[in-house]
């Protein structure tokens with residue numbers, strides 16, 4: 001029995017976010033360059049996207065490049081960007097075939113014209129698809145996103161477009177993730193137990209799943225395993241376990 005058979009399909013998380021980490025260590029273990037690790041990470045992306053689409057997950061957000069990743073050696077940054085360009089080109093037909101639409105979060109304005117062009121083209125080409133929404137976090141960081149929202153709120157107030165109090169709902173509307181539910185599950189590979197500036201506002205009540213598997217080794221089965229683990233948890237949102245069980249008894253009556 002694979003983990004897939006253990007998944008309760010009507011309790012599937014709507015939104016799963018992934019910190020794809022460990023490419024460099026994977027390559028080093030094989031005596032290869034870090035870039036070799038990134039190239040091999042593409043297979044894991046393909047598997048994860050396919051698994052999410054097949055199951056019927058609605059949103060999948062992949063952390064592909066953080067604001068802080070610009071601080072890596074230029075050669076590595078360039079390799080990551082050209083990998084992105086070629087993957088967007090190579091994978092768009094698969095996205096179309098599987099009814100997947102592409103979106104991006106992050107400060108896209110700092111990407112080169114070539115990367116931004118390919119990204120926009122892929123987003124436009126897939127915009128009519130109604131299945132899984134695949135969101136790439138590119139030049140993204142949670143603090144940047146929050147500050148960007150604050151600055152846009154400030155501008156709207158100054159322009160007289162906004163004169164109400166700022167609620168959590170209104171604030172969410174100014175984030176890159178507007179119109180998306182918060183992720184119920186966040187997966188991080190490579191055995192690191194940290195968030196690294198990902199979706200800081202949105203993960204307030206997200207279940208965190210950490211696995212030692214290095215990203216290039218991540219396969220469908222690993223994705224299913226994370227979902228099975230998630231489904232065993234009790235999400236209390238500040239309440240007591242007894243309150244939740246009482247509620248379940250009422251709705252199941």
Ligand code: IPE
Nearest residue numbers: 020021022023024025026064
């Ligand atoms: C994740 O793998 C890919 C990116 C951050 C772009 P890493 O490149 O961080 O791999 P490690 O963590 O050094 O092993």
Ligand code: IPE
Nearest residue numbers: 019020021063064065066196
């Ligand atoms: C997080 O991984 C960013 C991405 C996966 C794109 P990092 O490898 O950059 O995170 P740190 O530096 O280990 O925290």
Ligand code: MG
Nearest residue numbers: 021022023024
């Ligand atoms: Mg890393």
